[in-house]
Amino acid sequence: MATSEGDINERTAAAGASNTEQPNANANFECNICLDTAKDAVISFCGHLFCWPCLHKWLETRPNKSVCPVCKAGISKDKVIPLYGRGSTNQEDPREKMPPRPQGRRPEPENNGAFPGFGGFGDGFQLSFGIGAFPFAFFSTTFGGQGQTAAPAGSPQAEDEQFLSKLFLWVAFLFMFWLLIA
């Protein structure tokens, strides 16, 4: 037992010594962006090694043209494989650990923004929803006010209700008018 343990210690010591003698011994495991030994390492399908934080920043600045910095092959979050060394106790997918990034950004769509028309469609959809919902409110105020006279006529509550329903009617007309001229 003692001998094998000593053997291992010797071997690790030798490995450490060779590392200090040859600084390029680890060059095979350096991130292609920061040139440090890759942390939270991922490897692209084209075989190039990166720190995930570095690659994430690279992809983030090029949402429309995601290419491998080394060979310009296609690359994306789904086209890299996380690497788990034996020493790493935490086998968490590095891609789940997002580096600090600007807030309020939409996640990248699946097709990587190759079709810019899609964004425009999204805006249009929201707008039409706004118009569609409006007549519903309009009807509910007019019919609701006449149909269910919960508060006795002449009471301050009924007056308030009528005032409000007229106000909303005018707001509705203004809004529609604005829509027509806009």
Added chain:
Amino acid sequence: MALEGQSVSRLRKDLLQLLPLLGNPESVVSAFPSGDNMLEWTGTIKGGKGTVYDGKVYKLTLEFPSTYPIKPPVVKFMTPCYHPNVDQQGNICLDILKENWSSLYDVRTILLSIQVLLGEPNNDSPLNADAAKNWNKEVYKKALEKFEKEIAK
């Protein structure tokens, strides 16, 4: 801050790549941080042998963004340079400093690319139309000498 630290540590590595070249008279490029700011460098390149720029030495400035190497540095000629892809302000038109930038490039490879560009201009997208017109003609050498004389005045 963390981002800037990353660009500085990457630039230290770039510097380590250049250090072996500093003492070597054969080397065609060299660069060093201009002052205390690690993000501003001064570089020199020597004109390639067998080109019209043979024997000439050019000084350049390199300004690195805090996002380097994700984003490229801004490289400019400090020494006025008569070249199809260099304008009067010293701006350089080189694809790898713009749309074809890759985080794999470092200071050494940037300067080597510019050094190669001197001898092999891209005459399709000139910043100096006069130089592009004269390229590979007898008059180029004369135009180059005339340009440098005017600068010296």
